Amino acid sequence: MSTELAALEARARAAGRPAADEGLVVCDNLVRVYRTEEVEVQALQGLDLVVADGECVALVGASGSGKSTLLSILSGLDLPTAGRAKVAGHDLLAMGRRERLGYRRSTVGFVWQQTSRNLLPYLTALANVALPMKYTRVPRRSRHERAAELLDVLGVAHCRDRRPDELSGGEQQRVAVAVATANSPRVLLADEPTGELDTASGEDVFAALRRANEELGATVLVVTHDPLVSEQVRRTVRIRDGRTSTETLRERGGTGEEFTVLDRAGRLQLPGEYVERYGLRGRVRLTAEPDHVGVWPDVPEPAAEAPEAQGTPDAQGTPDAPGTAEQEL
Numbered sequence: 001m002s003t004e005l006a007a008l009e010a011r012a013r014a015a016g017r018p019a020a021d022e023g024l025v026v027c028d029n030l031v032r033v034y035r036t037e038e039v040e041v042q043a044l045q046g047l048d049l050v051v052a053d054g055e056c057v058a059l060v061g062a063s064g065s066g067k068s069t070l071l072s073i074l075s076g077l078d079l080p081t082a083g084r085a086k087v088a089g090h091d092l093l094a095m096g097r098r099e100r101l102g103y104r105r106s107t108v109g110f111v112w113q114q115t116s117r118n119l120l121p122y123l124t125a126l127a128n129v130a131l132p133m134k135y136t137r138v139p140r141r142s143r144h145e146r147a148a149e150l151l152d153v154l155g156v157a158h159c160r161d162r163r164p165d166e167l168s169g170g171e172q173q174r175v176a177v178a179v180a181t182a183n184s185p186r187v188l189l190a191d192e193p194t195g196e197l198d199t200a201s202g203e204d205v206f207a208a209l210r211r212a213n214e215e216l217g218a219t220v221l222v223v224t225h226d227p228l229v230s231e232q233v234r235r236t237v238r239i240r241d242g243r244t245s246t247e248t249l250r251e252r253g254g255t256g257e258e259f260t261v262l263d264r265a266g267r268l269q270l271p272g273e274y275v276e277r278y279g280l281r282g283r284v285r286l287t288a289e290p291d292h293v294g295v296w297p298d299v300p301e302p303a304a305e306a307p308e309a310q311g312t313p314d315a316q317g318t319p320d321a322p323g324t325a326e327q328e329l
């Protein structure tokens, strides 16, 4: 490897390395392996993710890519097999039982896809929202005042005295956002919260999540297949095979610019279409250019007696084969 390339890789590694205090959520080389009697599934394969305080981030990816596994770990329900995960100063691998309980009650809130999983069926909307505050010993009167306020902010004040079976799916999910934000969590996690809803109800629920982010101050991570959601947040992170692969950053209302994620070990996933288009297989060549790194298929060296053949390195030593990929880093 050339010295420039080694220096470039070292710089990229340093730039991609999150300091512990850099993000509210920091996942570092996170691994989760599920073992059953017959099979071993690597649901997360060294996932890196840093989310800053106040962000609203959509997590997207194919079925089975590891999104729900990540959310279960961040919610404190599941433990990673290896790696590091920190949320608001809590080390999720080292937390004891008591800290974990406090973490789940006060630091994170959760909204599931299945509306029935979020609310207790025999309590009114108001009582559902007030319940988490009972566990954190908020006085009864304050609990009910805050619950009423939250229902109001999230546009479901009219539902306060109704039980879940008297609410529409969208109303149930908005009440669920109120439940999840009752104890003012630093982080709100939502797993496909609009998945069971029609477009209009989905929009209302997403508006409630946005309010939780902008008005109630929660950092929001939402797993979604819904383009309505992923196209409206500033940052969309794509998970592929248990790793963060690409990110789209967009200004409000813009189409967004797509980036590939370079992990802390200096690895990146090339988009599948590039791999196909340029015939990249197994081994590739890297070239260090003044302002970027080139990625080239490992084509055999051309014969010495045919210097005019395509694929000959150019004067700067750059392979010049047609149909090669040049990845800007």
Ligand SMILES: Nc1ncnc2c1ncn2[C@@H]1O[C@H](COP(=O)(O)OP(=O)(O)OP(=O)(O)O)[C@@H](O)[C@H]1O
Residues within 6 Å of the ligand: 034, 035, 036, 041, 042, 043, 061, 062, 063, 064, 065, 066, 067, 068, 069, 070
């Ligand atoms: N409890 C478990 N035991 C064994 N394997 C599991 C378990 N939970 C998840 N998996 C496997 O881990 C991988 C990641 O699953 P995960 O549910 O995190 O994916 P996902 O991206 O959320 O998918 P979807 O979009 O379909 O919900 C899958 O291959 C899944 O089959």
